[in-house]
Amino acid sequence: MQQVDFLVIGTGIAGLTYAYKMASRYPDKKVLILTKADAEETNTKYAQGGVAVVRDWQNDSFEKHIEDTLIAGDGLCNEKVVEIVVKDGPERIQELIDLGANFDKEESGDYKLGKEGGHSESRIIHHKDITGWEMERTLLNAVAGMSNIEIINHCFVVDIITQHHLGYLVTKATPDIECYGVYALNQKTNDIETILAKTTYLATGGNGQVYRTTTNPAIATGDGVAMVYRAKGRIENMEFIQFHPTALYEPGLRGQAFLITEAVRGDGGILRNKKGEAFMARYDERKDLAPRDIVARAIDNEMKTEGTEHVWLDCRHMDQEKFIEHFPNIYEKCKSIGIDVSKDMIPVAPAAHYSCGGIKVDEWGQTSIKNLYAVGECSSTGLHGANRLASNSLLEAMVFAHRCFLHVSHKVDNNLLSEHPTRKLNIPAWNAMGTSTPKELILITQSLKELQQVMSDYVGIVRNNIRLERAIKRIDLLWEETEQLYKTSTLSPNILELRNLITVGYLIVKGAIFRKESRGLNYNTDYPYKSKLIQNIVL
Structure with a gap:
């Protein structure tokens, strides 16, 4: 059993920002960071476009950024949170620059500012x-x-420790559920370790692997959301899954797709269908720079109408020298599969990209469970509403990491966190009695394939009630089979991730069933129009 002052789960921008600030302020206290892979393997690593932040004070303003965010969020943003994030943004990005982050600059020395879908001005620092x-x-x-x-590294958090593990009945109605730390599988020793902490901070990232094709890395399995749900914490708005309109289409690909950043369209890239038509003008007056939910649905409709598996992104007319300078990795990736962007159009199709819902938190990053915080894609702050504005996610992570740092620091400085209260509790060690190694790994791998197929076919960009009901029945069966396997098996990352993804899939489908309207990323053909407004759906 290990006891620390500050426990952080995840090594993306949300986790590292908070950890660095806590360690700097309290050099005599220990900060422990757990990550289930290598420290650098995070969702943050794969973010291409940049950070949306107001810097051009002649043409841009906080008010414009706030308005763009609210429009994209389609009526469900928390306006107070939007204002906080937008106005705190410049200071947070400057802190990162002061730490040594290199963002692209013009010859004048000013930072280059890109433009992406849904933004009224160029404000993407990259x-x-x-x-x-x-x-x-x-x-x-x-x-x-x-x-x-x-x-x-390679330490997989299994569950959050609460009163439930002390033998008490804990339900969603239980007042003052409290987090004491976590159980974690050390993959180097295969032991389940008990790690206790005064405060626990979740920065576990997204859940894109619940779909067959995603821009997310293999680690994005919704672990934080699933753990909090099992601990009877509040989860909200999971139905709002953002599909990035332009992932590179590669025939037969499953898993992580290569992202073609929205900034390519911001620099002039044009979407074309099978006939070569620039089709976006038929769907939105903003054309290729409409918000992501609109562009993804437009591409989905073009593909279904034409019977194709992708559309085209045309960059042939763009300045090729500037393209290579701004998008060197996209250029090299395309080149590696035989696409010359100066002569060939890029085949693209939507892929699961970002979860706008997640663990419900307040404006300081506090979850509904005491001493448990959540920041980044695993959380639901109210910033994104029904659809995230491009490049607002890295900004949100930095701002809320700082706000959690302020909130926890206040507690520490005012002795509001008792000195390891966990010492007074008889926290049991993990009990693995009666379990054995699964004899057939196909039981895990096949269930994962089934889940991803169900989610992709029934709970994708366009949904309807029949598909959702069919999805929930199949997920219920997968849950029963997997829980039985979990209870009788020694733990491994494979079975833990499958269990978490099934929980996340269930939450996405349940949210979509409860939301009897089409809003933002939840487009249901049985409810083609917005209702008066269904507020946040908390599960």
């Missing part, structure tokens, strides 16, 4: 087409210099 990688690099370097931060 590092070529690997902005997330650059931010991740900067924060990992900063954290490496802190002697009171320990990172444990």
Whole structure:
């Protein structure tokens, strides 16, 4: 059993920003970071486009960024949170620059500002087409210099420890559910370790792997959301899954698809259908720079109408020297599969990209469980509403990491966190009695394929009630089979991820069933119009 002051789950921008700030403020206290893969393998790493932040004060303003965010969110944004994130953004990005992050600059020395769908002005600060990688690099370097931060790689968090593990009945109606720490599978020793902490901070990322094709890495299995749901914490708006309109189409691909950032369209790329028509004008006056939900549905409709598996992104007319400078990785990826962007159009199709819902938190990142915080894609702050505005996610992670840092610091400075209250509790060790190694891994791999197929076919960009009812029945069966396997098996990352993905799939479908309207990313042909407004759906 290990006890620490501050426990952080996840090494993306949300986790590392908070960990660095806590360790800097309290050099005598220990910050422990757990990650189930290598520290640099995160959703942050794969963010291409950049960070939306107001810097051009002549043409842009906080008011414009706020309005763009609210329009994209389709009536479900928390306006107070939107204002907080937009107005805190410049200071947070400057902190990262001060730590050594390199963003692209004009010859004048001003930062280059890109434009993406849904934005009325150019405000995307970026590092070529690997902005997330650059931010991740900067924060990992900063954290490496802190002697009171320990990172444990390949340590898979199994569950949050609450009163439930002390033998008490805990339900969603239980007042003051409290987090004492986590059980975690150390993949190097195969032991389940008990890690106790005064505060636990979840930065576990997204859940794109619940779909057959996603821009997310293999680690994006919704672990934080599933753990909090099992611990009877509040989850909201899981039905709002954003499909990125332009993932590179490669025949037969399952899993992670290569992302073609929206910034390519911001620089002039044009979507075309099988006939070569620039079709977006038929769907929205903003054409190729409409918000992502509109563009993804338009592409989906063109593909179904023409009977194709992709559309085309035309960059042939663009300045090729500038294209290679701004999008070197996209250029090289296309080149590697025989596509010359100066002569050939790029085949693209939508892929699962971002979860706008998640663990319900307040404006300080607090979950409904005491001493448990959640930030980044695993959380639902109210910023994104029914559809995330492009490049607002990295901004949200930085702002809310800082707000959690302020909130926890206040508690520490005012002695509002008792000195390891967990010492007074008889936290049991993990009990693995009666379990054995699964004899057939196909029981896990096939269930995962079934889940991804169900979610992709029935709970994708366009939904209807018959598909949703069929999906929930199949997910219920998968849940029963997997729970039985989980109870009788020694734990492994494979079975833990499957269990978490099934829970996430269930939450997405349940949210979609309860939302009897088409709004933002939840488009249901049985409810083609918005209702008066169904508020946040909390599960």
